[in-house]
Amino acid sequence: MATVCVHGLxxxxxxxxxxxxxxxxxxxxxxxxxxxxxRLTRGEVRTGEAELREYIAAVIDDGALVPSNEIEPASxxxxxxxxxxxxxAERAELAYVSSxxxxxxxxxxxxxxxxxxxxxxxGTTEGPLRETLEEESGLRAxxxxxxxxxxxxxxxxxxxxxxxxxDRFVGGVDRDSTExxxxxxxxxxxxxxxxxxxxxxxxxxxxxxxxxxxTNIGFANELARVARDYGIDTREAIELAxxxxxxxxxxxxxxxxxxxxxxxxxxxxxxxxxxDLIRHARRVNDSMAGYVVDLVSHxxxxxxxxxxxxxxxxxxxxxxxxxxSPGLRVAQMLRAAEQERPAVADGGEHQGVETRLxxxxxxxxxxxxxxxxxxxxxxxxxxxVVTTDHDEFRSLSPAKAAERMRGRLLVDTKGLLDENAxxxxxxxxxxx
Numbered sequence: 001m002a003t004v005c006v007h008g009l010x011x012x013x014x015x016x017x018x019x020x021x022x023x024x025x026x027x028x029x030x031x032x033x034x035x036x037x038x039r040l041t042r043g044e045v046r047t048g049e050a051e052l053r054e055y056i057a058a059v060i061d062d063g064a065l066v067p068s069n070e071i072e073p074a075s076x077x078x079x080x081x082x083x084x085x086x087x088x089a090e091r092a093e094l095a096y097v098s099s100x101x102x103x104x105x106x107x108x109x110x111x112x113x114x115x116x117x118x119x120x121x122x123g124t125t126e127g128p129l130r131e132t133l134e135e136e137s138g139l140r141a142x143x144x145x146x147x148x149x150x151x152x153x154x155x156x157x158x159x160x161x162x163x164x165x166x167d168r169f170v171g172g173v174d175r176d177s178t179e180x181x182x183x184x185x186x187x188x189x190x191x192x193x194x195x196x197x198x199x200x201x202x203x204x205x206x207x208x209x210x211x212x213x214x215t216n217i218g219f220a221n222e223l224a225r226v227a228r229d230y231g232i233d234t235r236e237a238i239e240l241a242x243x244x245x246x247x248x249x250x251x252x253x254x255x256x257x258x259x260x261x262x263x264x265x266x267x268x269x270x271x272x273x274x275x276d277l278i279r280h281a282r283r284v285n286d287s288m289a290g291y292v293v294d295l296v297s298h299x300x301x302x303x304x305x306x307x308x309x310x311x312x313x314x315x316x317x318x319x320x321x322x323x324x325s326p327g328l329r330v331a332q333m334l335r336a337a338e339q340e341r342p343a344v345a346d347g348g349e350h351q352g353v354e355t356r357l358x359x360x361x362x363x364x365x366x367x368x369x370x371x372x373x374x375x376x377x378x379x380x381x382x383x384x385v386v387t388t389d390h391d392e393f394r395s396l397s398p399a400k401a402a403e404r405m406r407g408r409l410l411v412d413t414k415g416l417l418d419e420n421a422x423x424x425x426x427x428x429x430x431x432x
Contacts, residue, residue, distance in 0.1 A: 001025050002184070005074035007100045009036055009067065011047075011321075012117065012152045013080030015159050018056040021064035023188040028072040029065055030103075040067035048320040048361065052160040073107040076184055077114045079129075080152070085263040092121050092267050094128060101129050105136030113146035115170075115181050116199075119206055119260065121270030125149040125199035126173055141173050148172035148181035149199040151206035156258065157319035167191040171202030204268075211265035211278050216250045218281030221288050224252035224432040234432060235415045252432040254387045254413040255288040255326030257315025262286075262324045288432075289329035292413055293337065295430050296383060299409060303337045307354040307406075309377040310334070311396075312388020313362055313369060317414075320361045322369075326413075327387030331355050356381070360392045375404065382407030389414040398425035 001024040006017040009031040021027040031037055039046065043060060045053045059065040081096035097118055104114060114133060116125050125148070130141050141147040150170040154162040168185050170193060172178035182193045196202040220238065227234040238249045256262050265282060269275040297303050313327040314320055322328060334355045356377040357370055364371040378384070378401055386393055398421055402408065408427045410417065419429045 002076055003072075003074040004028070004076040004078065004184075005030055005072050005104075006078045006080060007031075007071070007103065008079065008081035008096070008118075009040065010080065010082065011156060011159065012154060013078070014040075014045075014056060015052060015154070015163055016078060016080060016117065016152070017065050018059050019163055019188055020184075021059035022055070025064075027059075027065045028074065029067045030071050031067070031069065032099075034069050037067045037069045047159075049157065049159060055160055071103045071107055073109060073112075075112055077104045077108070077112065079104075079114070079116045079118055081118050082259075083118045083120055083267075085266055087266075090266045090269045092124075092270055094120065094124065097124065097129060098132055101132035102136055105133050108133065108137040108139060108145060110139065110144045113148070113177070113180050113184070115147075115184070116149045117152050119151055119210075119264050119267065120149075120203055121267045122200045122204045122207070123271060124203060125171075130173065142177060146172065146177040146180045147199070148177045149202045150181055150185065151202065153206070153209070156321045157316070163189070165190050167194060169194040169196050169202050169205055171196030171199040173199055207264050207268050210260050211268060211281075213250065214256055214261045214265045214285060215278060215281040216248075217253070217256055217261070218284040220250050220252040221284050221432070223249070225291065251415065252413075253288065253326065254292050254330055254432070256285040257324040257326050258321065259323050289326055289333055292330050292385065292387075292411065292432075293333045296334070296385065296409075296411055297337065299428070299430065300382070303334065303353045305352070306382045307380050308334055308356070309381040309384045309405075310355060310357050311359070311374075311377065311384060311386045311393055312390060313357055313359045313371070314388050314390070317389035318361065318391055320363065322362055325388075327357075327359075328369075330385060330387050331357055359388065360390060378404040381405045383409035383411060385411040385413070386416055387413055389416045393417070398422045398427060402426060 003026045004020050005028045006013050007030050009029045017027050017029040043057055045056045047053050079100045081100050084093045086093050139145050148170055150168055153166050170178055170182045178195050186193045224234040234252055241247050242249055265278045300306055310331045313322055313325050315325040337353055356372050358374050358377040393416055402425050410422050410427045411430045413432050422429050
């Protein structure tokens with residue numbers, strides 16, 4: 001068993017620290033946010049996944065995982081910090097990685113291993129990370145200490161299962177680094193640990209995985225727009241197309257959310273001018289929220305005076321994560337439409353656009369999202385716009401919704417509800 005210091009206790013770092021602690025390692029969880037450390041020290045674990053919450057709390061309670069705002073010497077240092085996208089420059093912001101490297105260099109010893117788990121552009125481990133560690137510590141990667149990249153591939157809402165079950169891939173700056181890093185993960189997971197030829201390949205593969213999904217969704221979203229011009233049901237067409245053994249098209253929707261898909265594909269442009277199709281898919285997916293707003297506006301002949309119920313501000317179904325949420329983008333655009341309304345003829349007055357948001361999974365303790373109950377969202381609404389595929393929305397009764405609403409429009413961007421049942425209840429139904 002080894003000593004491990006995990007740098008960054010976010011949605012990946014904290015579960016990873018708990019996984020290693022459950023497997024007998026002596027783990028320090030380091031984070032610069034003192035409030036995070038204080039909460040964890042008190043045993044307060046903030047996650048919507050009950051099993052994961054109990055899993056983390058157990059190793060904190062028994063002392064196998066020690067939250068700390070001090071970096072401790074360790075045989076393994078895992079970097080699990082954010083790498084946001086500078087959207088204007090289409091470059092990854094690596095300041096958090098650099099800061100982690102500087103902190104590790106101060107306690108780095110001969111024989112230690114540093115593993116970067118954060119998603120980064122190819123060449124980061126071999127380039128900026130290695131350079132900072134070597135310059136600040138005076139040690140040499142591949143000679144005095146081991147250095148590798150092993151990206152996480154977990155899905156919010158199912159983190160604990162995927163952390164243990166998914167395959168991993170590891171690439172080091174040399175063969176020994178790859179093997180030493182792999183040996184940490186192999187006893188802890190049920191999946192296979194695959195060896196990449198080098199760290200840059202491991203970095204590249206993670207970006208390829210997310211770019212593939214984002215591009216596939218972008219293709220589906222473009223199909224949805226084309227299908228509307230032909231009066232074709234996109235989802236039925238995709239279902240039939242997917243019956244071919246070599247076709248696997250994903251589903252259209254109001255956009256792509258979360259931390260990975262809207263961000264990671266553009267990391268491929270960090271050091272390459274050849275990124276074209278991937279950029280187009282990003283533009284298509286980012287445009288879908290506006291497309292949804294246009295559908296609603298076109299149906300009504302304008303949005304002024306309309307009351308709209310937007311159901312779902314989490315970026316995907318059955319999670320509480322609102323990062324880059326398409327539902328929030330739709331709501332923001334609907335609200336912005338009020339500010340961009342044209343002049344009213346004959347001295348009339350605008351009535352404005354009222355947008356009400358409901359999400360059964362997302363907490364709004366500070367009121368910043370303006371979430372309301374389902375009943376409040378539907379009361380007097382002219383339209384329902386479903387933007388997240390929560391299970392709770394599947395059981396929404398069209399008859400009961402009709403009793404509360406003044407209008408009869410359902411915009412189902414996720415293909416979640418029974419169109420025929422809603423039409424039978426007197427609703428017009430628009431889908432992607």
